[in-house]
Structures are given as structure tokens and as C-alpha cells.
Amino acid sequence: xxxxxxxxxxxxxxxxxxxxxxxxxxxxxxxxxxxxxxxxxxxxxxxxxxxxxxxxxxxxxxxxxxxxxxxxxxxxxxxxxxxxxxxxxxxxxxxxxxxxxxxxxxxxxxxxxxxxxxxxxxxxxxxxxxxxxxxxxxxxxxxxxxxxxxxxxxxxxxxxxxxxxxxxxxxxxxxxxxxxxxxxxxxxxxxxxxxxxxxxxxxxxxxxxxxxxxxxxxxxxxxxxxxxxxxxxxxxxxxxxxxxxxxxxxxxxxxxxxxxxxxxxxxxxxxxxxxxxxxxxxxxx
Amino acid sequence: xxxxxxxxxxxxxxxxxxxxxxxxxxxxxxxxxxxxxxxxxxxxxxxxxxxxxxxxxxxxxxxxxxxxxxxxxxxxxxxxxxxxxxxxxxxxxxxxxxxxxxxxxxxxxxxxxxxxxxxxxxxxxxxxxxxxxxxxxxxxxxxxxxxxxxxxxxxxxxxxxxxxxxxxxx
Numbered sequence: 001x002x003x004x005x006x007x008x009x010x011x012x013x014x015x016x017x018x019x020x021x022x023x024x025x026x027x028x029x030x031x032x033x034x035x036x037x038x039x040x041x042x043x044x045x046x047x048x049x050x051x052x053x054x055x056x057x058x059x060x061x062x063x064x065x066x067x068x069x070x071x072x073x074x075x076x077x078x079x080x081x082x083x084x085x086x087x088x089x090x091x092x093x094x095x096x097x098x099x100x101x102x103x104x105x106x107x108x109x110x111x112x113x114x115x116x117x118x119x120x121x122x123x124x125x126x127x128x129x130x131x132x133x134x135x136x137x138x139x140x141x142x143x144x145x146x147x148x149x150x151x152x153x154x155x156x157x158x159x160x161x162x163x164x165x166x167x168x169x170x171x172x173x174x175x176x177x178x179x180x181x182x183x184x185x186x187x188x189x190x191x192x193x194x195x196x197x198x199x200x201x202x203x204x205x206x207x208x209x210x211x212x213x214x215x216x217x218x219x220x221x222x223x224x225x226x227x228x229x230x231x232x233x234x235x236x237x238x239x240x241x242x243x244x245x246x247x248x249x250x251x252x253x254x255x256x257x258x259x260x261x262x263x264x265x266x267x268x269x270x271x272x273x274x275x276x277x278x279x280x281x282x283x284x285x
Numbered sequence: 286x287x288x289x290x291x292x293x294x295x296x297x298x299x300x301x302x303x304x305x306x307x308x309x310x311x312x313x314x315x316x317x318x319x320x321x322x323x324x325x326x327x328x329x330x331x332x333x334x335x336x337x338x339x340x341x342x343x344x345x346x347x348x349x350x351x352x353x354x355x356x357x358x359x360x361x362x363x364x365x366x367x368x369x370x371x372x373x374x375x376x377x378x379x380x381x382x383x384x385x386x387x388x389x390x391x392x393x394x395x396x397x398x399x400x401x402x403x404x405x406x407x408x409x410x411x412x413x414x415x416x417x418x419x420x421x422x423x424x425x426x427x428x429x430x431x432x433x434x435x436x437x438x439x440x441x442x443x444x445x446x447x448x449x450x451x452x453x454x455x
Contacts, residue, residue, distance in 0.1 A: 017335050017368070024342040024364040031357025032407045047350025051302075055351075058306045130305035132352055134319050134396070134424070139352050141305065171353045181353050186412045207415025210315055273312060 045174055049145065052129070052177025056143050059129035121242065123157075123279040124148055129177065138207075140167075140180040142278060150178045150280055155241045158270055158278045165246040165269035166190070166234060167278055178280075183213060183247065184272060191238050192247055195231040197222060203232065203247055203266065211272055213248050215264040220255060223262060228253070232266055242281065286336055293328050293340045298347065300324055305351060316420045318427035319393065321348075323435050325363065326370045326392040327385070331439075334371030341367030355409065362399050366392070382433050389432030393425040 012019065130141035144150055156167040168188060171181035181188050186207025192215060193200045201218035215232060230250045236243025248266035255262050304321045311317050325344065329337035345360030352359070370392070377384060401416040403409065 017338075020335070021338050021364065021368045024338060025361060028342070028345070028357035028361035028364065029407075031360065032355045032403070032409075035355030035357070045350075047347055051347060051351055054298075054302045055306055058302050062307060130302075130351065131309040133301060133304045133321055133348055141351055172350075179351060179353060185353060186415050187353065187410050207412050210418070210420065273315075 045172060048141075048172055048174035048177060048179060050174075052141060052143070052145065052174050055130040055141060056177065059127075059143070121281045122283070122285045123281050124150060126150075126178075126278050126280055128276055128278065138182075138185055139171075140182055140275070140278070142178050142180055142280075143176070144280070145174045145176045145178045147175055149282065153240055155245070155281045156180050156278050157245060157281060158275055160270050160274065163246065163269055165248075166241065167270065167272075167275065169240055170280060180278065182272060183268065184211060190241060190247065191235040192232050193235045194218070194222070194226050194250075195233045195244075197225045197230075199226065200235055200237075201232075201261075201264070211268055212251075213266040213268055215250075215266055216261060218262045218264060220260055220262060223253065223255060226250060226253065226264075231269075289332050289336045290339055293332060293336070294343055296328070297321065297325055297340065297344050301344070301347060313427060314419070314423045316423035316427060318431050319396070319424060320431065320435065322366075322392050322396055323389050323428050323432050324439070326366065326388050327432075327436055327439055329367050329370035330373045330377070330379075330388065332371065333374040334368045337367030337371040338364045339367070341365070355407070358400075358403060358409070361403060362396060365399065366395060369395070379436070381437060385432035385436035386429050388436075389428040389430075390425065393421070393428045397421055 124144055126142035126144045128140050129143045132139035150170055150173050152170055152173055154170045156169060157164055158167045159165075166183060168180050168182040168185070170178050172179040182205070183190060183203065184205035184207075186205050188205060190203045191200065192203040199218050199222040201215045203213055203215045206212050206214060218226075228250050232247045232250065234241040234243055234245040234247060246269040248268045250264055251267045252265040253262055254265075300321050304319070308317050308320060325337075325341065328340070332340075341363035342360050345358075345363035346356070348359040348363070349356045370388070379385075397416050401413070404411045404416070
């Protein structure tokens with residue numbers, strides 16, 4: 001009995017290190033292969049819930065420390081600003097009267113033109129608490145999750161300098177944090193169209209650390225009608241993104257003899273490196 | 286061995302939180318240094334293959350939970366890195382500059398090539414440009430520049446907290 005077992009035991013103990021490595025590599029490969037199968041993604045969500053908690057603490061501490069430092073600087077600046085402000089108030093009192101008149105005029109003009117308020121969406125405001133460990137723009141981790149009503153595949157937008165644009169979609173949801181897949185990711189495809197000419201195409205990221213998007217499958221016949229600077233918006237033909245959310249602006253248009261469609265390079269409407277707060281859209285409150 | 290694994294996981298777990306939060310403010314030319322990878326590789330050369338592959342597998346799974354890559358992607362990269370870089374334990378002389386720089390360079394090249402190979406093998410859909418681009422080059426430079434500093438910090442911490450001197454006689 002022992003003589004039969006000992007060669008195997010000897011073999012296992014001799015190659016223990018290699019066998020364990022093999023076990024890890026096979027497990028990893030199996031996990032990659034079965035990724036996306038219902039039920040298999042659960043450990044990822046549990047891990048995200050735990051890790052998001054720690055990220056929230058660190059991100060929150062940095063935020064508080066930053067605010068404290070800024071407050072001290074702000075106080076010193078406050079006095080001089082106050083004096084300048086007092087002088088300006090007198091001037092603005094006169095301007096306000098003009099503003100009230102202009103507002104009233106604007107309201108009347110809107111009514112006359114039957115201006116419709118743009119469709120507003122139910123949304124959850126979230127704060128970015130982490131980013132991808134190696135690539136800068138591949139993943140955004142936000143501070144709200146399942147308990148706040150966030151669900152997978154919900155669209156994410158942000159407002160920057162008065163412009164509202166598409167950020168991406170929710171890729172994974174933990175209990176109190178979620179992973180947002182930004183439009184800069186090469187694996188995210190968005191049905192889009194040129195805002196003024198309504199030509200359709202497919203927008204995707206380039207997957208690297210540059211803030212550049214590409215739009216493909218736009219018919220070659222559109223070449224004459226579209227130009228640099230044209231806005232690209234969501235088409236709204238898939239079930240994820242609402243229509244007419246701003247995505248980017250056309251930067252470069254290229255075409256090849258043998259292709260039937262154009263290759264368009266876009267500059268995203270939002271500066272992803274400066275994003276801090278996002279809004280996750282929901283279909284119901 | 287269990288103590289080594291737990292210590293390494295504790296340090297790397299803390300670093301992962303820092304990597305995904307504080308280091309996001311240190312973006313240079315659209316890239317940030319991958320301190321987590323550099324520290325992991327340095328730890329692997331100190332701790333050896335056996336414990337490092339275990340640490341790598343667990344750490345990789347945690348990283349997988351916070352990225353959009355499939356579960357197992359980083360577990361594969363880190364466990365293999367733990368094994369390969371751990372083979373260097375006791376075989377190389379650690380000077381303060383050249384070897385840390387070399388490790389930083391090798392680690393970044395390793396991650397790029399293995400990541401790209403997994404992408405091809407499992408058809409993960411990432412374009413080639415997401416692995417081989419200017420951002421990767423900048424990250425390599427940042428990793429190389431940071432490696433000696435990280436190695437010095439590691440030595441300093443080790444000396445402070447793991448004083449192995451003991452008395453004699455008796």
C-alpha cells in the first residue's frame with residue numbers, strides 16, 4: 001500500500017510548486033472562459049462590495065483633507081474678495097433690474113416658440129472613488145451600488161461646464177459601489193448619430209490612455225455633409241442609452257478607396273480626467 | 286509561509302486601494318505608475334515562487350473585481366508573475382538602482398505581453414492599441430523611475446519592522 005502511494009507522493013512533493021501554479025493558471029483560465037455566465041459573476045460583485053468600502057474610506061479622507069487645506073487658503077482670500085464684492089454689489093443692483101426684464105422677455109419668447117422642456121431623467125448622483133489600477137480611463141468606481149438602486153447596464157452621464165454628456169454605462173454592481181465602463185473603453189459600443197445630418201454609426205473607445213473615440217459604419221455618402229466639429233449624439237436605438245445624449249465632436253474624417261464607410265475620430269464632449277461626479281440614469285424614481 | 290502570504294496580501298491590498306484612489310491624481314501624459322505591480326514583483330523576488338504565486342492569485346482575483354476585465358484575467362497574470370519573478374529569490378544580488386530598475390522594466394513588459402496574449406487567446410475584444418501605445422511607454426518609464434524608490438522604501442520598512450538580530454550565548 002505504502003509502496004504504491006509513495007512514488008505519487010514523491011512526485012507531488014517534488015513538483016508541488018509547479019502543480020500549484022498549474023492549478024492557479026487553469027482556475028484563472030476557466031474563470032475567464034465562463035465569465036458572463038449567469039451566476040458565475042457573483043464573486044466579482046462580492047469582491048467589489050468589500051473593496052469599494054475601503055476605496056470609499058480613502059477617497060473620503062483625501063476629499064476631507066483637500067477641503068480643509070482649501071478652506072485655509074480660501075479664508076485668506078476671503079477678506080480681499082469681500083471688499084471687492086461690496087463694490088460690485090452696487091453695480092449689480094442696477095444690472096439685476098435689466099436681468100429681470102430679460103428673463104421675462106425670454107419666458108415670453110419661449111412660450112411663443114412653443115419651446116418644450118427637454119426630457120429629464122430620474123437619476124442618482126454619484127462620486128468617483130476609484131479608477132482602474134493600471135489604465136487610467138478603463139474603469140471608474142463610484143460610491144453607490146445595489147442598495148441605492150443602481151443596476152447593471154444603466155447609462156451614466158455627467159455635466160461639465162454646463163454641457164451634459166455620456167460617460168458610459170454601469171458594468172458591475174456591488175452593494176455600496178459600482179463599476180462604470182466609460183465610453184473610452186474599447187469594449188463598449190454605442191449606437192450613435194451625427195446630430196445635424198442624422199447619419200448613424202457605432203462609437204467605441206480606443207482602449208488606450210488617450211481621450212479619443214472612433215466612429216465607424218458611417219456611410220461614405222455622408223462625407224459631403226459632415227465636417228470637423230459636428231456633434232455626435234446617442235442614437236437611442238438600443239435599449240440602454242436614451243437618444244440625443246452628447247458623446248463627442250468630430251475631429252478627423254478619413255476614408256479609404258476599398259471601404260464603404262468612413263472612419264471618424266472623435267473628441268469626447270467631456271474631459272474624463274477632470275470627472276468627479278456622475279449621474280446614473282434610471283427609468284423610474 | 287502563511288505569515289509571509291498574509292503580510293504580502295495586507296501590504297498589496299493597501300497598495301491596491303492607494304493605486305485606485307490616490308495615484309489617480311498622479312496621471313502623467315495619460316498614464317500613472319503601476320506601483321502595485323512593481324511592489325508585487327519586488328516582494329516576489331524576496332519571498333520566492335511558492336508563496337508569491339498564492340499571493341498573486343488572490344491579489345489578481347481582487348483586482349478582477351474592480352476592473353471590467355473578466356474574472357481570472359489578473360489572477361492569471363499575477364500568479365504567473367509571482368512564480369516567474371519568485372524564481373529569482375537568492376539568485377540575484379540586489380543593488381539599490383540597477384536591479385530595481387530592471388525589475389520595473391521587466392514587470393511592465395511582462396504585464397503587457399501576458400495581458401495581450403490572454404486577450405488573443407480568450408478573444409477578450411481589446412484592440413492591440415490598448416496594450417501597445419504611448420501610454421504603456423509612459424507607464425514603463427514611470428515604473429522604472431519609481432522602482433529604486435520603492436525598493437529603498439521596502440528595505441527601510443523591512444529594517445524597521447523585521448529586526449532579526451538576536452543575542453548570543455546562554
